[in-house]
Amino acid sequence: MIEYERFLSQSALKSQGSAIRKMGVMAIRPDMISFAPGYPDPVTFAWAEFREIANELLAGGQGSVLQYGPTRGHKPFIEALVELLASRGITATADQVLITTGSQQGLDLAGRVLLDPGDVVLVELPAYTGAISAFRNTEARLAGVRQAPDGIDLDDLRAVVARERAAGHRVRFLYLVPNFQNPTGLLLSREKRRLLLEWAERDDLLIVEDDPYGALYFEDTATGEDTRPIKADDTEGRVIYLSSFSKTLAPGFRVAWITAPEPLIAKLEVLKQTEDLLTPSLDQHIVYEAYRRGILTERLPMLRKFYQDKRTTMQRTLREELGDLVAWPEPKGGFFLWVSLPVRFATDEMLPRAIEERVIYVAGSAFFVDGSGRNTMRLSFSLPSHDRIVEGVRRLAKVVKAEIAGHPAPVEI
């Protein structure tokens, strides 16, 4: 066979697979309890309703259900999204919406449309790995900004921008997940949302706001108002807002959307044409019908409670098993619990021992663009059952305690 390296582009030569996706594959092994991938629980999916909708759509009366269609998306669906956005406080027209094949595509499109090699993207420390990979593919520089318990650290943000500009780099935008961030679960405070808009205006930058989890706030600690998107108060058109049905309806549809000023949507659309022409028609139609029939809205209170309960189980078991040996910020929504060990430990080195105990997580370092965070790990509580959360945390606790006790091999406790 011939040697292919010489045929690869610079970005392909540098590219590496996602740590999370690798963990996703590993989770398939029998009797492994996985806290790794941020998958929703399929028992929450509206199977019966989707089946009924598919049954109607595939009756054959409407060719567009299985045909090519506009790159922007199915028109009535876009109109429905304008309405959904309004319910989140965002005023948008149909011209400001583009349907994407998952928010992952939105991130990839935003990176390709906004970044040239060497440009700087500001990301949180830690940040979602899928965004990191998408931006890195453009050969952009990723600059990390620290987070506080109420979200991104604005002083550090200003300092990083000043530093990058002083070094002669062109800073393009800030990427962040304000609601129940992936991976930390943190909720950005309302005050900071306001201040970020002021900052973007003053520093003449854009904000890419990624909001897959906003609807999944936990009513014991947060309200809908707490999740109000930054985009809702964006009078200048500085925010590119991404959201998705993957965590609420089902990820297998790969249906998400971007809302942005029309000139940007036009450029994102042209690029989407070359990426996949359109988001699959049947999926768009099913999700549209599910929204239109009120299936999403009806189910949200159940979903909030469902994931809140899992969060509570994980949190309680962690406290019971590990007490003060580890720390985490309480998740007020979303899918993730972010655990920090004492700084002298490295969760990536601990992973093989966790796998021996048949439990996995994502080592935190994957989320840090500056190489820090080796003492952290992301635990996703969304998919496993309560029993498996309890059992998985017990297995993990055994590994962590052995680690902390200075015993590299797992011991019975």
Added chain:
Amino acid sequence: MIEYERFLSQSALKSQGSAIRKMGVMAIRPDMISFAPGYPDPVTFAWAEFREIANELLAGGQGSVLQYGPTRGHKPFIEALVELLASRGITATADQVLITTGSQQGLDLAGRVLLDPGDVVLVELPAYTGAISAFRNTEARLAGVRQAPDGIDLDDLRAVVARERAAGHRVRFLYLVPNFQNPTGLLLSREKRRLLLEWAERDDLLIVEDDPYGALYFEDTATGEDTRPIKADDTEGRVIYLSSFSKTLAPGFRVAWITAPEPLIAKLEVLKQTEDLLTPSLDQHIVYEAYRRGILTERLPMLRKFYQDKRTTMQRTLREELGDLVAWPEPKGGFFLWVSLPVRFATDEMLPRAIEERVIYVAGSAFFVDGSGRNTMRLSFSLPSHDRIVEGVRRLAKVVKAEIAGHPAPVEI
């Protein structure tokens, strides 16, 4: 509103929408007969079978139907594709297959993995616009190679490579559609397929072989053997083969695949992770089931006959209406008929008058990377009914005759 140009990447600044996609939107106007987009006819879709399959899949017993899944694709589906490839003479392992969200994604991925700015891609004159856009987004140089009635001109191919290399450019691969090319409908001869492999080896280049139409040969003029992919005889691993279910099952599923040597598939997969994580699960499952149950294989003879008959109707009407005023190569498969007017005419300038007559086509110049071909047009016969093909060709003939007679305004004939 702020000015967004200064926020755009170089490639976004240069990007333009596809001429075909614009025509697709225009076709929505009432009483317009469109020969523009290469859409399959929805009456050919296996509606009842898809409905039954969806009904079974959405019963809820199998979470993976609506869940995230591996980026490579649903495993049993990949195994089935290995079998399907074997039926086309291609020996591949499961490691050499990647499911893509339409072949458009495959083209985009191939471009990004193989091309750096300034690299040369060889494309046919004319070539599929979606490939042209995908490759242009990488800031590659597109070099056109002439076609003969039996496909790409090998002398010109060698001359173009020599010229580009003499100019100091790095030539990367040849992109071509050997079976019923988009837009010309041409079928590459068997002899040339063999010679192309020799050429790729001698000149140390790769071939990107795009084969969406191969299964749709017309039995009155071609056989299955005539469509044998170049990849089938690729012993060195120089061919990246793309194929799709969009023209045979339905395009709305956006399910296609790439077959290539494993090192390239691995790189394509990593990039696909950042583009959309995975091709939608439900669509993969439906297409897999349709294939597994023999629905595709059963329907192919019907589909061949169906599109052959439309081709015959369009060809016959063109002859009746326009005689020798225009010329075209007889399509032996696929969706397209490629019409040339005398060279002094420009089909893009003629388009407004065609629209007045309520008929549209794609002006040929969109498919030529060298700015030539202004006297050509692509007529797609796949979607309109026989009656509408006849009526549309009559309308078009009126425009063409007026043009040829030197009367810029349409006249009654």
